[in-house]
Amino acid sequence: MKSAIDIAIVGSGPAGLSTADAAQRAGFTARVFERGCLADNIWRFPTFMQWHSTGENLELGGLPLICRGEKPTRQEYLEYLRRFVEVKEIDIRLYTEVTRVQGELGDFCLTLRDRHGEESTEAARFLVIATGGFSTPHRLGVPGEDLPKVRPLFDEPHPYWNQEVLVVGGKNSAVESALVMARAGCRVTIVHRERDFAGAKYWLRPDIENRIREGRIRALMPAEVVSIEPRHVTVRMTETGEELHVDNDWVFPMIGFEPDRRFLERCGVTLDPETRQPHVDPETLETEVPGIFCAGVIIGGNISGMIFIENARFHGDRILARAQALAEQMAER
Numbered sequence: 245m246k247s248a249i250d251i252a253i254v255g256s257g258p259a260g261l262s263t264a265d266a267a268q269r270a271g272f273t274a275r276v277f278e279r280g281c282l283a284d285n286i287w288r289f290p291t292f293m294q295w296h297s298t299g300e301n302l303e304l305g306g307l308p309l310i311c312r313g314e315k316p317t318r319q320e321y322l323e324y325l326r327r328f329v330e331v332k333e334i335d336i337r338l339y340t341e342v343t344r345v346q347g348e349l350g351d352f353c354l355t356l357r358d359r360h361g362e363e364s365t366e367a368a369r370f371l372v373i374a375t376g377g378f379s380t381p382h383r384l385g386v387p388g389e390d391l392p393k394v395r396p397l398f399d400e401p402h403p404y405w406n407q408e409v410l411v412v413g414g415k416n417s418a419v420e421s422a423l424v425m426a427r428a429g430c431r432v433t434i435v436h437r438e439r440d441f442a443g444a445k446y447w448l449r450p451d452i453e454n455r456i457r458e459g460r461i462r463a464l465m466p467a468e469v470v471s472i473e474p475r476h477v478t479v480r481m482t483e484t485g486e487e488l489h490v491d492n493d494w495v496f497p498m499i500g501f502e503p504d505r506r507f508l509e510r511c512g513v514t515l516d517p518e519t520r521q522p523h524v525d526p527e528t529l530e531t532e533v534p535g536i537f538c539a540g541v542i543i544g545g546n547i548s549g550m551i552f553i554e555n556a557r558f559h560g561d562r563i564l565a566r567a568q569a570l571a572e573q574m575a576e577r
C-alpha cells in the first residue's frame with residue numbers, strides 16, 4: 245500500500261496533539277484520528293474542574309495558554325486545545341476510531357470506523373498510539389453495579405443536590421467529587437478501602453479530613469461496597485466485618501480507569517503482565533514493533549500518576565528524533 249501520510253496518530257489528547265505538532269515541525273505530514281470529539285477524554289472530566297497544574301506546565305508546542313486564574317479550568321483548556329489545532333493547522337479526523345493496524349514500518353494500514361459505522365483505510369509510514377489511560381472504568385465487581393444510578397463519571401453536582409450520594413475511592417477524583425458535591429448540598433458518604441487519604445494530593449487531604457470531622461461528609465473506612473440495591477448500598481467495614489445498609493440514590497465508583505490494552509495488543513505491542521505498561525524504548529518510545537510508538541498516559545499502564553500532561557507533552561519530540569533517523573535509513577535503502 246502506498247503511504248499517503250508520514251505519521252498517523254491515534255488519539256487527540258495533549259500527547260497526540262503535541263506529537264502532531266512535533267511531526268509537522270520536523271517536516272513530516274501527520275494526521276490525528278480521534279474516536280470522539282477533540283480531546284474526548286478531557287471533555288468528559290468534571291464540568292467545572294480546575295487543573296492541578298499551572299497553565300505554563302500544560303502548554304503544548306510553545307503556544308501560550310492564557311487563563312484567568314493561576315490554574316486553568318477544564319473549559320479554558322478545551323478552548324486552548326481547539327485554538328492549538330487551528331493555529332498549528334493540525335490535520336485531524338474526529339469521530340473516527342482506529343480499529344485495526346496491519347503492515348510494517350514504512351507501510352502501515354489503519355482500519356478506520358466513522359460514527360455511522362462506515363469503514364475505510366488509511367496508509368502511514370509510522371504510527372503513534374496516544375490513546376490515553378481512561379478507556380475503561382475499573383469495576384467494583386459487586387451485584388447491582390449496572391443499575392442506572394451507578395455513575396463512573398462525575399460531571400457536575402446539580403443533578404445530585406439534596407440526594408443521598410455514595411462516592412467510592414480515596415484518590416484525587418473521588419475526594420474532589422465528594423467535596424464538590426458536599427459543598428453543593430448533596431448528602432455525601434465516601435467509602436474508601438484505606439484508613440486515610442494518602443493517595444490524594446496534599447492540598448485535598450486537610451479539606452476532606454475537615455469536612456469529615458465537621459460531619460459534612462460521612463466516611464466509612466477502611467471499608468468496601470458489598471452490593472448495590474436500588475434504594476441502598478451494603479458496605480462492609482474491613483476491620484470489624486460489620487455490614488451497614490446505607491440509604492442511597494446515586495453511586496460514583498471513582499476507582500480509576502484502564503487503558504485500552506486490546507488495541508495495543510492488536511497492533512502487536514506486548515505489555516508487562518503486572519504493570520500493563522507497553523514495552524517501549526525508554527528514550528525513543530518506540531515499541532518492539534519497528535515504526536510503532538506510544539505517547540502519553542498509555543505508557544504508564546496501570547501505574548497512575550506516572551505520566552500526565554506535564555511530562556507527556558514532550559513525548560512527541562523524542563518520537564520524532566527516532567522517526568527522523570528511521571526515515572533516513574529507509575531513504576538510504
Ligand SMILES: Cc1cc2nc3c(=O)[nH]c(=O)nc-3n(C[C@H](O)[C@H](O)[C@H](O)COP(=O)(O)OP(=O)(O)OC[C@H]3O[C@@H](n4cnc5c(N)ncnc54)[C@H](O)[C@@H]3O)c2cc1C
Nearest residue numbers: 255257258259279284296297342375376540541552553554
Ligand atoms: C480529574 C483529573 C485531573 C487531572 N489533572 C491533571 C493536571 O492538573 N496536570 C496534569 O499534567 N495532568 C492531569 N491529569 C492527567 C491528564 O488528564 C492526562 O495525563 C492526559 O489527559 C493524558 O493525555 P493523553 O494524550 O495521554 O491521553 P488522553 O487525554 O486520555 O487522550 C486519549 C485520546 O485517545 C482517544 N482514543 C482512544 N482510543 C482511540 C482509538 N482506537 N481511535 C481513535 N481515538 C482513540 C480518546 O478518545 C482520547 O481523546 C488529570 C487527570 C484527571 C482524570
